[in-house]
Amino acid sequence: MLPYALVRSRRRRTLCLQINPAGELRLLVPTSTSQSAIDAFLDAKADWIKRTLNRLDQAPKVPPFATGLPLIYLDEVLHLQLNYRPGGATVKRDGLTLSVVATDEGRARAALEAWYREAARHQGVARIIHFAPLVGRAPQHIRIAGQKTRWGSCSAHGTISLNWRLMLVPGALFDYVVAHELCHLIHAHHGPRFWRELERVMPDYEQRRRELHKRGAQLSF
Numbered sequence: 001m002l003p004y005a006l007v008r009s010r011r012r013r014t015l016c017l018q019i020n021p022a023g024e025l026r027l028l029v030p031t032s033t034s035q036s037a038i039d040a041f042l043d044a045k046a047d048w049i050k051r052t053l054n055r056l057d058q059a060p061k062v063p064p065f066a067t068g069l070p071l072i073y074l075d076e077v078l079h080l081q082l083n084y085r086p087g088g089a090t091v092k093r094d095g096l097t098l099s100v101v102a103t104d105e106g107r108a109r110a111a112l113e114a115w116y117r118e119a120a121r122h123q124g125v126a127r128i129i130h131f132a133p134l135v136g137r138a139p140q141h142i143r144i145a146g147q148k149t150r151w152g153s154c155s156a157h158g159t160i161s162l163n164w165r166l167m168l169v170p171g172a173l174f175d176y177v178v179a180h181e182l183c184h185l186i187h188a189h190h191g192p193r194f195w196r197e198l199e200r201v202m203p204d205y206e207q208r209r210r211e212l213h214k215r216g217a218q219l220s221f
């Protein structure tokens with residue numbers, strides 16, 4: 001039998017087996033579950049475990065969330081320095097090192113995302129200040145969003161939303177989304193006049209647009 005982590009829980013009623021992207025097994029069981037029940041459950045799952053591990057072997061490796069993990073930050077690559085310690089979570093950048101201190105991985109990831117959101121807000125404001133005079137319009141509000149499928153949006157009330165994950169692509173592509181959404185303040189559609197306006201502000205917008213679409217799949221750390 002493969003090694004597995006056993007988690008007993010009073011709230012749990014059924015047995016549940018999980019395999020994470022690193023191929024580690026975790027078995028969640030009700031407190032009173034006997035070892036023979038656990039063994040029988042794992043036996044019944046043997047085929048599924050084999051299939052899942054095989055599939056993971058063939059899948060591109062997800063780098064572990066650990067010290068040394070490269071983190072894209074616009075045109076820079078930062079390196080994660082991770083320390084698990086009791087107390088509040090902190091994130092601090094020093095040169096190209098991003099030091100995250102938290103009690104566990106979940107809180108470390110949450111703190112990192114909050115830090116990226118804040119960075120996205122600063123970058124978004126700075127780039128809107130840069131592009132707004134070129135477009136001739138400025139938004140009423142700027143919102144930082146986190147959808148999995150949208151880079152940005154512009155509401156009828158003049159709110160521009162930017163996805164914090166834009167920090168995980170080169171700055172030229174962040175700029176593309178800013179210019180694109182600002183142009184929606186003039187044309188609330190994707191008709192020829194909208195694209196002409198965007199081209200006036202950003203002559204190489206098409207190339208940036210294509211590049212951004214290619215990045216859609218790698219939107220995470």
Ligand SMILES: [Zn+2]
Nearest residue numbers: 180184189190
């Ligand atoms: Zn659009």
